[in-house]
Amino acid sequence: MIFKNNLAFAQRLDQQDPLHHLRDEFLFPQQNGAPFIYLCGNSLGLQPKSAREYMSRQMDNWENLAVEGWFEGATPWMFYHKELKALMANIVGASAAEVCPMNTLTVNLHLLMVSFYRPTAKRFKIIMEAGAFPSDQYAIESQVRFHGYDPKDAIIEVAPRAGEATLRTEDILDTIATNGAETALVLFGGINYFTGQWYDMPAITKAGHHAGAVVGFDLAHAAGNVPLQLHNWDIDFACWCSYKYQNGGPGGISGIFVHEKHFADTSLDRFAGWWGYQEEQRFKMEKGFTPEMGADGWQVSCTQVIPMSLYHASLKIFEKAGFIAPLRQKSLQLTAYLEYLIQEVNTQLGFEQYKIITPKDLADRGAQLSIVAQHHAKEIFNALVAKNVLGDWREPNVIRLSPVPLYNSFQDVFHAAEYLMAISKDLISPKQ
Template sequence: MQFENTKQFAQDLDEQDVLRKYRDQFHFPKVNGKQVIYFTGNSLGLQPKNTKRFVDEVMQDWSELAVEGHFYAKKPWWDYHERLAEPLSRIVGAKPEEITVMNTLTVNLHLLMVSFYRPTDKRYKIICEEKAFPSDQYMLKSQVKFHGYDPKDAIVEIKKRDGEHNFRKEDIIKTIQEVGEECALILIGGVNYYTGQVFDMKTITKAGHDIGAFVGWDLAHAAGNIKLELHDWDVDFAAWCSYKYMNSGPGNTSGCFVHERFHNRQDIPRFEGWWGTNKETRFLMKPEFEPMPNADAWQLSNAPVLALAPYLASLELFDEVGMDALIQKRNLIVSYLEFVLKEIDKQVDSTFEVITPSDPSERGTQLSVFLHGEGRKLFDYLMKNGVITDWREPNVIRLAPAPFYCSFEDMYNFGQILKQGILQKTSELSN
């Protein structure tokens, strides 16, 4: 498609957009009385308008039934989390029995590492990407220290080449092969939070298994964003948050994937709790733990139903649309945003460097833009003028036009605001 940086062209794209009606199903903040251009769905998704209905239903059942709501609510609370498994399985490419929802992301990664990081004298190292999301770095360091190892020795970081912004697949595979039999676990973010690079999870998972390591993925920036086939890729485990592309609300509950080959195995260590035991005998209060025959065996406590309700509301929209349609629009709107950025770059005395891969198969919804010579003042200008984006040091803004609610006209209007911000700064400097 031959793009044009005009409002009419953007509006024409919106007219052709089969998902355009979903924009009206989300609440938008306002700045100076005007609806914002929202680019931070990779940090916190907008609130779906159907969320209130789901939460109100739980509140009404609580007020009318109290404790009896566990069994007699419209959606009984004792198995509320099970309703999320099937729609989530379609989003991440899994079987419903491989999915559970519990806790929050880093908590779940810690719990899953109880099962999948079992270091020995010979096999104790963890491979991750350099400058992983800080929470992952803290988690990995604390895990290896808990097991008595020095993080400087036990954690192996895959490096980028000098002067490059993204990881090369051949370098990842080479590192895995070099660590070899010393590697106990590979745990990487499926989409790099800083650059938006999508990793080849299928190839990396196979490379890890070839050396006898477990392979897990932090899918915080991947779930609801890119095509995932966790079961077919033979991934051992994965976890993701729900408040970014899946719009479930701030700090909300996390999804987990555990491959079916680990179900019903007595030799898998894990921390155990009441909600992981067989639901048919759970209320007999037996002292022996009888694990659920699926990923729910990793559950500890009864589900936080008020937190799950917004997640279920969002999944209703995902089920209506499907990942294929979201990805189709995602590819087009991100490409159009990239085009707009390049057009504005030609019109002003500035240089933008998009550090996200240009290949659509290697990126999702996010474009990370290095603002050479612009700095924080430009970011502040954007925010004051109704463009909600985020800043990452040293000089990067991340733009994530979520396909559910961002429009092509948003992309055009953003370009005009960006242009004015740069020209205003240039004018101030000349004066």
């Protein structure tokens, strides 16, 4: 598509957008009596208008049924997670049996590493991306220490080449091949939180398995953002949060994926709890843990009903959208339009004030663009917020902007760039 830098063009794209009506399903934060142009769904998704309704149903069940709500009412809490599983499966490309909503992201990462990081004297290393989200770094370091290893010896980080911001797939695959005999686990983010790079998950998985390692992914920035096929890609395990692209609310419930090939593996360790026990036998309260078949067998504590209801509300909007494929088509256009407009700003300024470090290849990115501001970075970010454009700041000089196809419009993107141009002209001398 040939883009144009004018409002009429953006309005025409919105008129042609078959998903534009979904914008009305969400609540936009306000400032000075006007809604924000919200481009921060990569950090916290907007609240669905239906979230209060879904939560109120469960509050009513609590009020009217109290403890009987576990087994009575339209959505008994004992089985409520099953209403979400089929919806979640469509988000990540899995069967309903392979996914489960539970806990929070880093808790689930730890629980899954208990099962899938099984170091031996010869095979004990973990390969991960350098610059992974800190929580992943801390979790992996602590797991390595828990097994008696020094992170300096046991963790291999794949870093970008000198002068580059993102990883080359061949460097990831070469690292796996070189260290394969000593590698127990390959654990990457699906999309890097800082650069927005979407890693080649099928290739990484294939290389990890060829080396004899287990392969898992943290999909915090990928689930609900890009098309995933976790089952078909033969990924061993994954986990994600619901509060970014999936709009599950702040600190919202997490989800896990465990490939069905592991369901019958009784050798897998796990930190067990009674909600992961065989469902039909759970209330016999017997000793000796027998897990429920499927991802549900990794549950520990009772269903988190209220957080689950908020996630449920958003998943139903994904269902209205036709899940990920239609959203991906819009996302590609939205993000490409934003990229075009940022380059237009650079052209008008006469130099590259804004350098996009997110990969240019559409296949290597989702809805996020990470933009290095060469001059006055924090001032520009603050000025955008003052103009009701809310993105995301990352030190030392990166502005992350994420046009989310469920609720952002082409006019949002146009006006954000328009404000960016005006602010830049005020703060930056031409050809600075």
